[in-house]
Amino acid sequence: MVTAAAPRRRVSLLGATGSVGRATVDLIERHADLFDVEAVVGGGDADALAGIAVRLGARVAVVADAAKGGALARALEGSGVEAAAGPSAVIDAASRPVDWTMAAISGAAGLSPTIAAVRRGGVIALANKECLVCAGVAFMREVARAGATLLPVDSEHNALLQALGGQGLDAVETMTLTASGGPFRSWSAERIAAARPEDALKHPTWSMGAKITIDSATLMNKGLELIEAHHLFAIGQNRFDVVVHPQSVIHGLVTFRDGAVTAGLASPDMRVPIAHTLGFPKRISTPAARLDLARIGALTFEAPDLQRFPALRLAREALAAGDGAATVLNAANEVAVALFLSRRIGFGDIPAIVAETLDRAEAIGLSRAPATVEDALALDSEARAIASERLPEAEFRAH
CATH class of the missing domain: 3.40.50.720 (NAD(P)-binding Rossmann-like Domain)
Incomplete structure (x- = not known):
């Protein structure tokens, strides 16, 4: 046959x-x-x-x-x-x-x-x-x-999808996204504030584009992923958590109502989640390194420090605020990261610009909920203009 x-x-x-x-x-x-x-x-x-x-x-x-x-x-x-x-x-x-x-x-x-x-x-x-x-x-x-x-395709959300194992979301108690902690995980607040683009681009485990690498250094990337997960999995924001996991072996965990926990593990190689989507619902092979847990020896975890990394807190607040706050957050962050990469502002100015843009947008009634994609793009443009207004003062401090 x-x-x-x-x-x-x-x-x-x-x-x-x-x-x-x-x-x-x-x-x-x-x-x-x-x-x-x-x-x-x-x-x-x-x-x-x-x-x-x-x-x-x-x-x-x-x-x-x-x-x-x-x-x-x-x-x-x-x-x-x-x-x-x-x-x-x-x-x-x-x-x-x-x-x-x-x-x-x-x-x-x-x-x-x-x-x-x-x-x-x-x-x-x-x-x-x-x-x-x-x-x-x-x-x-x-x-x-x-x-x-x-x-x-994000490794964290793809891991959550696989960890669900076909279970309905009503069986889920919480979902946890892991963060590597970025290059500044063990740095002091003073040292982080003085970081240069070349410092922030040295990610310890992932090879990514410049913008997402900077977002990983500020932990804004994890905040954006929380917002993404909220929409992807349609469960309340209070049922999501973040834990710092420097080895980047566990990418996401699902805790079920009975207390059981399943986790998505893989080497930090984007070809693993891409292959899952490319072959779905079947599996295709990848050249990604296979996990050798005995060689790795230990997996460690810690809570994120929202004082040294305020961007994650800002993202959580934007998600809680609803309406168009997340749109404003993302627009301001894109502007700030581009300015940092061009050495026009300091690293600490990134979350500061985002926070001030969110406050300004709320004060002038700009943080409306986008009803359509076109509305979101219009709000994105307006938020970028507000974020750019703050540039002269930031440039002065950067020099």
């Missing part, structure tokens, strides 16, 4: 040149017999995007930066891969009919393309947490309306 081969899955990669995108490319290349690539989308690195498109045999490659369109077209000349550029081309690529989409365009810039993919339906592997932070209620409403399947 001959068993029929599984049908090939047609996929698109939004954010193909970033760290998550490159990890996804690696898995697709390792399982080339399972996937056909429709579209690859990148930000501004035309040469890297062209190389990925050719290697994967993509039908179309799109660079978001319209000014890089000519460079992409030249790099793809004679390859048979269609080239396009600009924001509208990104939306068109995200809207192409596929079975599976990796949504890995970072920041609020990824919201519109991801929504375009959601509205088309299929499986959305969500690596852009800002979609749920900026527009959680509206985003999940679009997912339900389109009948799309949303699978989390």
Whole structure:
């Protein structure tokens, strides 16, 4: 008896040149017999995007930066891969009919393309947490309306999904996200305040893009993940917790009503959660290092220090405040992180700018609840303007 081969899955990669995108490319290349690539989308690195498109045999490659369109077209000349550029081309690529989409365009810039993919339906592997932070209620409403399947790629949320083991959420008492603690876990408050970009970019366990690495250093990343988890799993915010776990072996824990706890464990390699979504509901192999607990020897845990890392507290407060507070939080944080990376403000100014932007937005009645994705994008723009107003004073202190 001959068993029929599984049908090939047609996929698109939004954010193909970033760290998550490159990890996804690696898995697709390792399982080339399972996937056909429709579209690859990148930000501004035309040469890297062209190389990925050719290697994967993509039908179309799109660079978001319209000014890089000519460079992409030249790099793809004679390859048979269609080239396009600009924001509208990104939306068109995200809207192409596929079975599976990796949504890995970072920041609020990824919201519109991801929504375009959601509205088309299929499986959305969500690596852009800002979609749920900026527009959680509206985003999940679009997912339900389109009948799309949303699978989390963040290692923590993916671990929680797997730790659930198919149990209903009514059986869950609490969910716990783990945090590595970042590069400053053991630093004093004074030393943290004086940290430079090169210090903050030295993550002890993960290899990630610059923005998310800075968010890990402030612990804002864990705060954004709490907000994301609230929307993904639809349980109350008081049923989520965070614990610092420096080894980054346990990524998430689910405590059930009977006291039993299940945990998602894996080496700190993004190919593990990506593979879970890429093959879902089946499993595909990865080259990730297998856990050797005897060699690791000990797993340690500690409570997060909200005095040294106020960004996590700000995120919790934004989640509790509801309405548009999380949208404002994310917008202000993106502005502040970009300023820090360009050395225009100090590390301690990041949470300060976020806090002041939240206060200002509330004072002028700006923190309204976004009813639609378009509302969320408008609020995001207004919050960025408020955050930028604080720049001159911060720049003065940074120098």
